[in-house]
Amino acid sequence: MAFFSTFSLLALALSAIAAPIEERAAACTAYTLIDTRGTGEAQGPSAGFRTMNSNIRSQIPGGTEYDTVYPAGSNQDSSAGTQDIVNHINSGLASNPNMCFILEGYSQGAAATVNALPKITGAAFTAVRGVFLIGNPEHKAGLACNVDANGGTTTLNVNGLSAYGSNGIPSNWVSKTLDVCAFGDGVCDTKDGYGINAQHLSYPSSTSVQNLGTTFVEGKLKGTS
Numbered sequence: 001m002a003f004f005s006t007f008s009l010l011a012l013a014l015s016a017i018a019a020p021i022e023e024r025a026a027a028c029t030a031y032t033l034i035d036t037r038g039t040g041e042a043q044g045p046s047a048g049f050r051t052m053n054s055n056i057r058s059q060i061p062g063g064t065e066y067d068t069v070y071p072a073g074s075n076q077d078s079s080a081g082t083q084d085i086v087n088h089i090n091s092g093l094a095s096n097p098n099m100c101f102i103l104e105g106y107s108q109g110a111a112a113t114v115n116a117l118p119k120i121t122g123a124a125f126t127a128v129r130g131v132f133l134i135g136n137p138e139h140k141a142g143l144a145c146n147v148d149a150n151g152g153t154t155t156l157n158v159n160g161l162s163a164y165g166s167n168g169i170p171s172n173w174v175s176k177t178l179d180v181c182a183f184g185d186g187v188c189d190t191k192d193g194y195g196i197n198a199q200h201l202s203y204p205s206s207t208s209v210q211n212l213g214t215t216f217v218e219g220k221l222k223g224t225s
Contacts, residue, residue, distance in 0.1 A: 026223030028100035028129065029062050032092055033217075036068040036081055038107030038135065043069065047204040048106035048134050052213035059214075060221050072108055081112030086119045093127055102217050103131045106203065107187060110136035110179075111162060117173045130220030131169075131177040132213050134203040137161040139181050139188040140168035149182040150208050160188040178216045180209055 033053055037046035044067050045053070057063045066088055070081030085103065092099045105113030110133040120128055133139075139146065139160035148154045158181065169177055179188075185200045186193030193199055203209050219225030 028060075028221045028223075030096060030098060031060070031063050031100040031102065031129070031221055032088075033057075033063060033065045033102050033104060034068060034085055034088060035065055036070075036085065036103070036105040036109030036112050037072055038109050039072055039074060039076070041072055041106075043067065043072075046104070046106045046109060048109075049104050049132075049213065050204065051210040052132075052217065053104075055210070055214045056217050056221075060218060063221075068109065068112065070112065076108055076111070078108050078112035078115065081109065082115045082119070085113060085116040086124075089120060089124050089127065093123060097123070099127060100221060101128045102220065103128060104213075105131075105133050105136070107135045107137065107200070110134065111138050111166070114138045114166065114169055117170050118167070125172075128176065130217055131173060132216055133177065133179045134181075134209065134213075135185055135200050136179055136181065136188050138163055138166040138168055139179055140166070143169060143174055143179065145169065145174045145177040145179045147178060147180055147212070149180060149202070149206055149212075151212050154183045155181040155185075155189050155192075158189040158191045161186075161190060163190075176220070178212065180212060182206075182209075 035049050068081050068084050103113050137160040140163050141157045141159050146156045181188035182199040184193035186195040186197050187200045
């Protein structure tokens, strides 16, 4: 009996030691921020993520940024962006199976990103640690990932312009996602706003949004959230 008790205590102690080791192993040593811009933004980084991405890359080593290649035109056809996101993840994993990814989408870029999610499966699903969306036209009411520009709940139960024509964020992606919709942004909050308005253009200069993004992404990359 004494031997059994000693053995049990030893097993519990080893389990307690192993837990933080497993958490550290989950941290990303190499990662890519896939940045998908909104309608009318020039090919390259979206204004919506410049500040947070600068913060993230300065605080967590091993990161690069990829700017999704697609027209981001006024016709709102983001299908090329969706495919480019999927292709870049698959090619990145082929080069480095340990690569992690964060997906970021602003406005039409958020739609392109949401539409990519069902196509990202298996090892690619595991490799994508987080999804950060702002001004998402496919924002659907009631999802646990929905927050307003201050991280609150004022836009928890609103729908975006394209919500009813979209399957939205798949259920297995909700825990990996933060879908930020500023109250009154007419693209993601049609209940309280109309169209592309001041709220929809506020994300790049919003300290609270940039801090939300930085904290969310860093937690996903470190394996702490």
